[in-house]
Amino acid sequence: MNERQEEARFRRRAVKVDDAMEMVIAAAVPGRRETVPLWEAGGRRLAESAAATTDWPPFARAGLDGFAVRSADTALASPGSPAMLRVVDAVAAGEIASADVAPGTAVRIMTGGAVPPGADAVVMLEQTADARLDGQAAVRVKSAARPGQNVAPRGEEFRRGSVFAGPGELLRPGHVALLGTFGYAAVPVYARPRVAVLATGAELLPVEAPLAPGRIRDSNSAMVAALIMQSGGVPVMLGRVPDEPEAAARAVADALARCDMLITTGGVSVGDYDVMATLLRGLGPVEAAAEGEAQQLQPQSRLSPQLPPDSRLLFNKAAMRPGAPTSAAVVSGRLLLALSGNPGACFVGFELFARPAIARLQGASPEQARPKQATAKLVGGFAKGSPHERFVRARLYAENGVLYADPLAFGKSSMLASIPSADGLIRLKPGASGAAEGEIVDVILL
Amino acid sequence: MNERQEEARFRRRAVKVDDAMEMVIAAAVPGRRETVPLWEAGGRRLAESAAATTDWPPFARAGLDGFAVRSADTALASPGSPAMLRVVDAVAAGEIASADVAPGTAVRIMTGGAVPPGADAVVMLEQTADARLDGQAAVRVKSAARPGQNVAPRGEEFRRGSVFAGPGELLRPGHVALLGTFGYAAVPVYARPRVAVLATGAELLPVEAPLAPGRIRDSNSAMVAALIMQSGGVPVMLGRVPDEPEAAARAVADALARCDMLITTGGVSVGDYDVMATLLRGLGPVEAAAEGEAQQLQPQSRLSPQLPPDSRLLFNKAAMRPGAPTSAAVVSGRLLLALSGNPGACFVGFELFARPAIARLQGASPEQARPKQATAKLVGGFAKGSPHERFVRARLYAENGVLYADPLAFGKSSMLASIPSADGLIRLKPGASGAAEGEIVDVILL
Known part of the structure; x- marks a missing residue:
């Protein structure tokens, strides 16, 4: 690598997270x-709006067992x-x-029964006693019933036609109950996207291989596969x-010809052997392309190995720690996310970019696709500031109604040990000073 | 139903939640x-302890690209x-x-490279400049390196043999990364339990059927299926x-001959047509059975339809609202959970009893199987007390580091509309008075 190339690498423009x-x-x-049977629809994202096909309840319903009176x-x-x-009766x-x-x-009426015309209340069985009146069945009611008591009137919850879930909605068990109530036996959902996983790094051994001097096993690919499954995608392991x-x-x-999206790990930093950085450099800097400096860029592109001609770089540096060299591009119309090879940075990059993208491929709106955030009280403090936003894995817990974020392995993004325990990512704002004990910080919920 | 039977029903002993x-x-x-490939192990529960098969890092590793000095x-x-x-070199x-x-x-060393003997620090590339010395390659180092700087010493994170996950541990993506690091290409996990789902209720129509007067569709079965899948089980839909x-x-x-567990919905309350209550009544009250009053119970059992002779009742009433008639039994050595037919109560019953049971079937320890709880500040208040613990669906959110629980549809457990929005279940303690605005309450996290 000559000085000029090195300079070009360092010149990467950092994009805000x-x-x-x-x-x-x-x-x-x-x-x-695709369409799936209702009972399999949980965890999928709806492809169309779903509306009440009837008033709900469809008739005045008894809320418990007793007598309609x-x-x-x-x-x-x-x-x-x-x-x-x-x-x-x-x-x-x-x-x-x-x-x-x-x-x-x-x-006499059972829970869920249709309250007959005339009746406006249901008295629970426990407040009654069987009796006879003129030789016929009768009941003694031991307390006054309020009008409407234990009766759910028709349409109390839903009017026919009212939409209860829109396209892109992640179907939780409660949605499945509503879909069942309104007769959606087959549910239109977005297909699970196929997400290819590729690792880079000459030092990597397959997981099943014995260790060799200087080498480590590729643990990122399997971690990314687990994250993809968690996000509703189907991992396609390409080695x-x-x-x-x-x-x-x-x-x-x-x-990318075979899958809906590609995630690579490693090879994005400024080292001599960073193959993803090399490939993406061929796509040229975003700002130059946007300004139409095509003539100047073409020769540079030709020096680099060729990705398909319609490829474009989104960013090759993010203003964040860890994972600054995280990069993204669109290749043949599909998203390529090049995550850092450092396990901690890879994990953070997945949560910030891959999880939202996989949600979006399943029809989530941009709002639905973004990470869920909360605010929490910082346990301990960070003396050291950072020129860029910093993401710190944390354990979250609530005590006395206060949500606390307890950082794990601050400044040790390479640390594997604490990844399993992380419930959240603290977002520390860039700045000269760090964050004080007890400060309220933004947290991405994992 | 005669007075005596009715009395027997009311006499059910409520067990604390x-x-x-x-x-x-x-x-x-x-x-x-069973054994699964590592990349599919996310979300499964480990069947054996997993330990570091080597020190980690396995050698002194460079934390970034630069020069080992x-x-x-x-x-x-x-x-x-x-x-x-x-x-x-x-x-x-x-x-x-x-x-x-x-x-x-x-x-010259790349991120992740083995730091050679003699060197005790790595200087990042950006703090160096290429040079020549006596006609040979050299480097100018522009700042003093601290001993140990940018070097992860061998064994810093793990010593060979140290256990990083035990049996029953739910494998998160970070665990998968650790398993990969230590060469677990195939992972011993508990099989996903097969959980049968049966609905009761003469009023129920299949989801695909048109509505008929007085009837409703069976929405609970599909909701329970979605909950089972969320819990790691495989729903077996039996209608x-x-x-x-x-x-x-x-x-x-x-x-129960075909599956590892059975969940029924409905038919557990005191109504005349509650078939699950009828079946379970045949097993007799727990306390009597525990005291060995077998002789007295036998004739009563024979009056009821026969479940297999080794069946035993766990409880047929829980001290809770909603879902008081929720019942559980062991039939042929397997768990039968009879949840309420009211959708809100069914949902609560699942979270309190079915989810822990399904976790346990997958090897979770009792501690791991219990619902995750937090404390939150109550939004609004409840005037009304309850003789039993009350579970209220709530939306959770954090503002300024305070975790709030905003109740959804208090006192309307039959309400379907709010089930999808629930992030938590507020646990209101039994008592004469309710809970005040701003009070700190226990919340089960969904």
């Missing part, structure tokens, strides 16, 4: 749709002086009473990128 | 094991008066230097339990 995130979200286009008939009832009502849930509830009568740039360019292009 | 949870956890026995050689270096060192990650770092020399008790008993026994 939020801006980089928006670029990635904009470049990830919602993909294919006219509340007026029970106005004076008490344990010592119960109201005596003739029982004209008994309806199980799913049945319809054969008779209305006329004054002086009651209908290691060849070290040789032309072959690496072909591997990248092949992966 | 925490006690009921422990009963369920004790009854769910960790199940089969003897820090003493750079002690007086500054931008105006750099230290000049002869470059004796260049090692990529994965390579081993051919020469030690003798006084006055340096080795609706026959209304006729003998047939229902057979359906229950068949389900």
Whole structure:
């Protein structure tokens, strides 16, 4: 590497994390749709709006087991002086009473049963006693019923046609219940995106290999696969990128021809052997391309191994620690995310860029795709400032209603040991000074 | 139903929620094991301890790209008066230097490379400049290096043999990274338990059916399936339990012969048609059975439809709202959880009993199986007390480091609309008065 190349590497323009995130979200286009049986729809993202197909409840429903009554008939009832009502019918849930509830009568009703016309309240079974009146079935009601008591009126929760979930909504179990209620036996959802995983680094051994001097096993690929599955994607494991740039360019292009997105790990920093940095440098700096300096860029591109001609760089440096060299590009219309090879930085890069992109490929809106954030009280303090935003893995816990963020392995992004324990990423703002004990900090929830 | 039967129903003994949870956890026995490829291990529970198979890092590693130096050689270096060192080798990650770092020399090294003997620090590339010394490659180091700077010593994070995850641990992406690092290409995990789902209720229509007067669709089964999948189980959808008790008993026994656990919804309350209550009543009250009053119980059991003879009731009433009639039994050595048919109560019952049980079937320890709890500040207040613990669905959010729990649909457990928005369940202690605005409450995290 000569001085000029080295200088070119150091000259990378750092993009703010939020801006980089928006670029990635904009470049990830919602993909294919499919239909799944309702019971498998949990955890998927809806592809269309879902609306109430009927008023809900569809009829006045009994909230518990007891007797449907006219509340007026029970106005004076008490344990010592119960109201005596003739029982004209008994309806199980799913049945319809054969008779209305006329004054002086009651209908035995089960939870979820349709309250018969005439009745405006349900008295719970425990507040009644069986009786006989003129040789016929009757009931003693021991307390006054309020009008509407234990009755859910028709349409109380939903009016027919009201939308309860929009496209891109992540279906939680409660959504599945609503979809079932309204008859969605098959649910239109976005397909799980196929996300290719490629590692770079001549030092990497496959996980199953014995260690050799100076070498380590590729643990990032499997970690990224686990993160992809967590995000609703399907990992496609492609092994290691060849070290040789032309072959690496072909591997990248092949992966993106087969998959909806590609995540690479490693090879993005300023070292001599950083193959992803080499490939992406060929795409030229963003600002120059945007200003139309194509003539100046073309020769530079030709010096580099060729990615497909429609490729464009999104960014090759993010204003963050760890993971500054994290890079992103669009290759053949699909997103290539080049994460750092440092496990901690790789993890942070995934949460900031890959998880939102995978959500977006499944139809999430930009708002839905962004990481969930909260604020928390910092445990301990950081003396040292940082010129860029810093992301610190943290354990979160609530004590006495206060949410605390307890940093794990501050300044040791290479540390593997604490990754499993992280519930959040503290976002420390750039600045000369660090953050004080007890300061309120933004936290990305993991 | 005669007065005596009715009395028997009302006499159900309410078990405290925490006690009921422990009963369920004790009854769910960790199940089969299997081996999965590492990249699929995320979200599974480990079946054995996993330990470091080597010191980690396995050698002194360079934390960034630069030059491996003897820090003493750079002690007086500054931008105006750099230290000049002869470059004796260049090692990529994965390579081993051919020469030690003798006084006055340096080795070009990449991130992750093995720091050669002699060197005790790595100077980042940006703080150096290429040079020539006596016609040979050299480097100018512009700042003093601290001993140990940018070097991760061998064994800094893990000593060989140290256990980093135990049996029952839920494997997060960070665990997967550690397993990869230490060569676990195939991971012993607990098999995903097969959890049968059966609905009860004559009013229920299949989700695909058009509505009919007085009827509703079975939305609980699909919701429970989504919850089972979230918990790591495999739902086995068996439709609706026959209304006729003998047939229902057979359906229950068949389900438990095929699956590791059974969840039923509905049919547990005091109504005339509550088939699960009828089946479980045949098992007799827990306290009597525990005191060995077998003779007295036998005839009562025979009156009821027969579950397999080794069946035992765990509880048929929980001291909670909603979901008081939630019941649990062990049938043929396997757990039967009978949840309320009310969707909100069904949801709460799942979180309190089914999720812990499914975790336990996957090898979670009792501690790991219990719901994750936090404390939060209550938004709004509840005037009304409750004789039993009350579980209120809530939206959780953090503002200024304070965790708030905003109740959804208090007192309307039948409400479907708010289930999807719930992030937590507020646990309101039993008592004459409710809870005040701003009070700190326990919250189960969903």
